[in-house]
Amino acid sequence: MPRTPREKSPTGIYHIIMRGVNRQRIFEDHEDRQKLLEKLFKFRGVSGYRIFAYCLMDNHIHILIQENKEPLSRAMKRLSSSYVMYFNHKYERVGHLFQERYRSEVVDNDRYLLTALRYIHQNPLKAKMVEDVTSYRWSSYNEYFNDGYLVDKDFVLELFGPSREKALAQFIAFHGEINDDKCIEIEEPRMNDGRLKEIIRDRIGMDASDIENEDKMRQISILRKLKTIDGINTRQLSRLTGIPYIRVWRA
Incomplete structure (x- = not known):
């Protein structure tokens, strides 16, 4: 579209x-x-x-x-x-x-x-x-x-x-001055953990908690794919996968 x-x-x-x-x-x-x-x-x-x-x-x-x-x-x-x-x-x-x-x-x-x-x-x-x-x-x-x-x-x-x-x-x-100015703002879609786990399972065919068992290069490939999901953030992805925040952030 x-x-x-x-x-x-x-x-x-x-x-x-x-x-x-x-x-x-x-x-x-x-x-x-x-x-x-x-x-x-x-x-x-x-x-x-x-x-x-x-x-x-x-x-x-x-x-x-x-x-x-x-x-x-x-x-x-x-x-x-x-x-x-x-x-x-x-x-x-x-x-x-x-x-x-x-x-x-x-x-x-x-x-x-x-x-x-x-x-x-x-x-x-x-x-x-x-x-x-x-x-x-x-x-x-x-x-x-x-x-x-x-x-x-x-x-x-x-x-x-x-x-x-x-x-x-x-x-x-x-x-x-006290004001109620309205301008454009950033859109912050958010997703709860339960819904995100379902999406991850649909996207990659495995549970979020299983990703850390993959080899390093495979982890990076999966994380890059998951980071494109609208509404996800790095800290949430780290929490659900068990992969350290810094590794998720760098992927």
């Missing part, structure tokens, strides 16, 4: 989400997060896109972006492919890291641009990872107050006020 074409933004601006396949972590340490930002900066020179906001969470990324010289799909493919190559080499793993198709929504006016901006910056706050948006290191919020190199600050700040001082004051106030 063919995929539904993405809606085209009249402004060229989109809120996109790139998520780890089956909720897998895409960052293991600060070096990984910094590497992703470096690549986002590097490929900006190739693709010409503009970044207005970003937030790196453990298993997904939010980016508020405007496409330019090339289609956004091509730019995101370049970014994800380059990062996956780095990640797989560093952690001695193979296979997919990101869900195959990133999610996106059209940002077609200034009001929704600011809504998406706040939603992205408040993601760690709403996930209860921090108590204040200023405390999260891996979002673009603090770039608006320093010499950060990635975000196009002027475009956004002009929407808040004529002078930089007033604009920043309004920027802070806007992020502090």
